[in-house]
Amino acid sequence: MKKTLAWAVTVVTAATCTLGAALPAVAADTTTPPAATSAAVTSAAPGSTFDTSRLSPDLKALADQALAQLPADWQQHRDAATAAFGIHDTQWAALRDSVINPGDYQCESNALRDYQRTLLQGANFEPLFFLYFLGVFDMPTYDALYFGSESKSNTFGVNGEYTNELTSESKDLKRFWDIHSDDIQLVPMHGRELFSSPERLAPVVSLMYGIPEENRKVALGLASLIIDVINLDPVLQGGDNPFFTLNAFAFSEKGAPHPAGIGDRIVMGDGILEAMRAIGLGATAPRAILAHEFGHHVQYEDDLIGDRDGTPEGSRRVELMADAYGTYFLTHSRGEALNAKRLLDSEKSFYQVGDCAFSSPGHHGTPNQRFATASWAAGVANDAANQGHILPSLTFDALFETKLPDLVKPDATN
Template identity: 35%
Template sequence: MKSTRTRAIVVTATMALTLSAAAAPTFAASSPAASSRAASSAAQKYTYDFRTGATTDPQAAPIVKKLLAALPKDWQARRAAFLAKTGAEPGPVGRSIEAQLTGAKCEPTTLNAYVEKITAGIPLPRLFVLALVGAFDYPTYDALIYGSRTDADYSLTPGTTGKVRYTTSVARGFWDIKSGDIAVMGMHSNMVVDRARVIRTVQTIFGVSAADAAQFADLIIPLILDTKQLRDGNNPMFSLNAFAFTAEGQAGLEGIGDRIVMGEGMIKALRDTGNIEVGPQMVLSHEYGHHVQFENHAYPAQTSPENTRMMELMADAYGAYLDSHREGLNFNAERVNGAIALAHLVGDCAVNNPGHHGTPSQRAAAASWGASLAKSNGTTVLPSKQVQALFLKALPAILKH
């Protein structure tokens, strides 16, 4: 049984269009059509193999060759081992790009639409190379292993610090779990051009020497700096995520404390889509819900799409319970509705994918269930395990949505 856990809120979570009229039409109207055109023309012209790195794209092939020369032949297996050890998953930006370039049939999601917006104009060979070697996840892995709440490199995004700190402090007093060791921090997109941090992260992911990692960094960083749309590493796509992590004594991860990491790119997406008012609290509450699950040993031993969905919907319910409860954030009706709408828009339709977090209507139903329970409890805060038991009873009905 795997003891480590990383649970990310799927980035979709944050780009909900909610009730903000200003941002919504831009994404909803233009992106899906544009995306399918881009994907099909790319797919027709060249092939991009994310398993081997093979590509017929004459601009990408030589760069891939150089980069992979700095890595051992089994680099993919090494990265898979790192992910297995930490419980991390490849991030949604890389997955979205992979789906675009391989022409995978994919439901048009809010996430994909947003990724298309922030990747607009970036040459496909560049996107392929960066996604192939997982560069969109380097800030995540860096924060997972090296992040510290007292280090300015992991500071929370200005403008959200108060909301995030307040929500954390309310959550600590609200839930009946050991929480003193949960550090809340940020991660920043431009980590990907910080040579020293890229080197140590590449060493960690692929288990290579500092010299090989430096060779790799000296190829990938100039590539990022040379791509105008990546804005010297400041494009939000590099940190469009938030996650909860616990090492629970896993060998090789000693000394890495429990944490919640809020990506700067995710905050930017919340802002861009008009969700900055309740978004940071919702994301923090959801991730905190995962720590409640960690502490209560609620995770099933087996990973499956059904189990992932159950745990994600439960985190939505825990989040909405905290946000809505009188002893929690005590959201008013309008904010509760905003939270439910946000949950709706973070849903995905990849029902057979192990990373499936629930469909939009299931996620909204889970949040709505948590909010109703909270409002019916008055000033009584139920023990977290009781909330879990009630949730599991309600789950069959939630899944019918």
């Protein structure tokens, strides 16, 4: 069984594999010559070499040093690590045929998409493409997943503003759901903290590129060069640009423990928390994201992922189910007890993160489907005759499976 990494929030520029597709759209607002942009896109393709001849002198010097120090098989190690940890599995695996008709569904621009398009405005594309080529935008994920751990000293949010809220909710979630959850760690994902020094970054560099421990000097040198490239562009804010950490995910090793003992965890990135604040959803969305991610752990523990995982329909079922588990907890009198109407009003915007990637094995469901699922789950909590009773997780799943065909009907027929 492969490792499982469930991505909660799919934002176009959140992950390394997206960068090649996202940057040209922004390039229209820059002064980068078309020829240079085209060359950069080609150079940045995974598995290729990187032509540094068109780079500015400062960046070319750093890039040449970095490429000279990388092991010959660094790309294979990077790709193997990505596959082993499932980092891109749900969103960026090979596209598969889908029976879903895109013409029947609604997907429109929204505040979150508008916000994420602003993150790289004014950025220099040369260092961006080189960082993409090296896989640097995945490094905060590796750091949180492989080296992070739950600790009383952890903070959530760029300024720690979500620390109390999320740590308290994590405890509530463990009390609420009837699964084994004592071992689920809540771990932050920070950007600038990781890129603060070569010593801090070097273990991630070694992990990604397959650099042996005895070659720590090489890892330190590469880490230093990566930090220098990041610092060439003030738009990247030394790693604090939300671009680096614009995601949240759940990870489980159930059935396939990793030799390093990573264990079960939920990772919350500073970037996604900042994004929710920026679009006016900071009061509810962070809790909704965490509740959704914990819903994935309910699925793992109850073996609810099923053999349909890996197809668009299977992924949609898994993600909508996690939405349902999350909203049920948030609105239940023994959960967060949030006002259902106010929560759902907020989630009209929050669930706009739904996508129209109908043929992608990481399809999360359309915005309308995600909101319909949340509305249904809130109704299950609020309409219960016994408000103090928490449905067993498997009983709740049975209700969800019965309702699912209605939740995924084309928008035109809802």
